[in-house]
Amino acid sequence: KGLKKYFPINKGILQRKVGDVKAVDDVSFTIYKGETLGIVGESGSGKSTLGRMVLKLINPTEGEIIFNEQNFAKIRNSKIRKLRRDMQMVFQDPYASLNPRMSIGELLEEPLLVHKTIASKAGRKEKAHELLEKVGLPREAYSKYPHEFSGGQRQRIGIARALSTNPEFIIGDEPVSALDVSVQSQVLNLMQDLQKEFDLTYMFIAHDLSVVKHISDRVAVMYLGRIVEIADKDILYKKPLHPYTQALIAAVPSTDVTVKREKAALKGELPSPANPPTGCAFHTRCPKVHDRCKVERPVLTEHGPGQMTACHLYTTDVAAAKAE
Ligand code: SF4
Ligand code: MG
Numbered sequence: 293k294g295l296k297k298y299f300p301i302n303k304g305i306l307q308r309k310v311g312d313v314k315a316v317d318d319v320s321f322t323i324y325k326g327e328t329l330g331i332v333g334e335s336g337s338g339k340s341t342l343g344r345m346v347l348k349l350i351n352p353t354e355g356e357i358i359f360n361e362q363n364f365a366k367i368r369n370s371k372i373r374k375l376r377r378d379m380q381m382v383f384q385d386p387y388a389s390l391n392p393r394m395s396i397g398e399l400l401e402e403p404l405l406v407h408k409t410i411a412s413k414a415g416r417k418e419k420a421h422e423l424l425e426k427v428g429l430p431r432e433a434y435s436k437y438p439h440e441f442s443g444g445q446r447q448r449i450g451i452a453r454a455l456s457t458n459p460e461f462i463i464g465d466e467p468v469s470a471l472d473v474s475v476q477s478q479v480l481n482l483m484q485d486l487q488k489e490f491d492l493t494y495m496f497i498a499h500d501l502s503v504v505k506h507i508s509d510r511v512a513v514m515y516l517g518r519i520v521e522i523a524d525k526d527i528l529y530k531k532p533l534h535p536y537t538q539a540l541i542a543a544v545p546s547t548d549v550t551v552k553r554e555k556a557a558l559k560g561e562l563p564s565p566a567n568p569p570t571g572c573a574f575h576t577r578c579p580k581v582h583d584r585c586k587v588e589r590p591v592l593t594e595h596g597p598g599q600m601t602a603c604h605l606y607t608t609d610v611a612a613a614k615a616e
Contacts, residue, residue, distance in 0.1 A: 295319045295355035297341050301566055313566045315341040317517035319355075320592075323461075328487065328494040330504030330525070332540065333514035336562050339497045342514070343463045346495065347379050348372065359461070377407050380454035384466040386446035390438040396449055397434040400424070403456045423452040426489075427482060444475035448482065455486065463495045468503060480507055502544045505529065510598070513537045516565055516573040519592060523599035533601040535578045572604065580605060 296319075298312040316338040323329045333339045344350045346357055348364055357364040364375060383389040390399055400420040404410045410419055417434075424433050427448040438446055447467060454462055464483070468476040484507060487494060498504045504511055505525065512522040513536060521534040532538045539558045560577050563569055569576050575585040584604050592602040 293320045293356040293358065295342065295345055295357070296353045297338070297345055297350065298353045311566060314517050314568065315565060316345065316352075319514075319517070319519055321512055321519060321522060323493060323495055325460075325493055326487075326491060327509040328496055328507050330508030330511040331495060331497045331514060332501055332504055332511060333499065334562050335499060336516075336565060337514040338517040338565070339499075339514050340465050343381070343465050343495060343497050347376075347381055347463060349381070373407065377409070377457040378459050379461045379463070380457065380459040382447070382450050382454050382462060382464045382467045384469055386443065386450040386470075387438060389450055390446060390453075392438050394437075395434070396420075396424070396436055396438070399438075399449065399453055400434075400456055403453060407457050409457060419456065423456055426455065426486065427452045442475075443471050444479060447471060447479050451479075451483065451486070455490070458490070459492070461493045461495070463497070465497045466499065467496075469499065476503070477506075483507065500544065501529070501540050505544075513540065516563065516568050518573065518602065519600075520574065520603070521599070521601045522592070523596075523601075527596065527599050531596075531599075533595055533599065533606060534574075534603050535580050535605075536574050572602075 295316055296314070297316040298314050300309050301311045301313060302308060303310045319342060321329070331339045331342065341350070345352045348357065352365055355365060359375065359379065362375070367375065394402070397417065397420050400423050401416040404416045404419060410416045420434060421431055424431060429445060429448055429452070438449065441449065468479050471479060483494070486492060494507070496504055496507055501511070508525050510522065510524050511528045512519045513534065514520065515536050521528065521532065521537045528537065529541060532541050543558070558577055563573070563576055571587045572578070572585040572590050575581045578585065582604070588604070590602040590604050590607065592600050593607070595601050595606045
């Protein structure tokens, strides 16, 4: 609720603060139990920062994170450990997130030790073997090291490690972006199977809409630190309202050659979050920009069942102005 993360910009010898990079700027959303919320945006849109804040790996500048009715943003450190068990993260680069000097067995048992979930050594070993089986790796993996595995296998290990504390909620920060396309779908399928088996809730971060399409129930689109559209997946892909979402969907390669997509290619680069455009932050690249967009920031509002959009094209004032 109202999540913000501002990083100060300091300049000169005195390192005087000259401004803020508003990496995440007033973002509110809900993730329902058992669903997958996809979060999509170009790099620099703030999606990873948002994910890290939700897990409190970084502290929000402002805002609330309510998990099972507790405000996680304000909770005391002594209680954080329990919540940490319930919320886990799968990282983009499985190689960087796995300590190369630890065996797979040690990597899987470490969270069990830290959280004191299984007291006996034999019990932890048994749990590690069980986790390997759940993610489709052989028992022999237990005594091997991360470098002995392929990218896809390492991501399976990352997933097994995230599962070790029996979490309720997992954030995937571009968990398949570094993998070959053929391996991507295997890992996505695995994540979907595990979601069903363990009743997991996912927040799934990706930089394009094609990856989240299969796994998500709802999708939120981010642009320069804000959510510009959030909707049920089917609605978002069939009837995107925000011009930015429309451009992202046009960029998804279509497998159906008979469908001629309107090429609403995105012009220009993502502006710097240190100096975002006034009004609607997308106005410098929007094919439908009008005067109002440059001065007034559109608010995320409901424009259909399960669909919220932040764009002046759909606000009643514009409709009234057009009718005049
Ligand atoms: Fe485009 Fe204006 Fe809508 Fe922003 S508010 S997306 S600039 S039409
Ligand atoms: Mg990122």
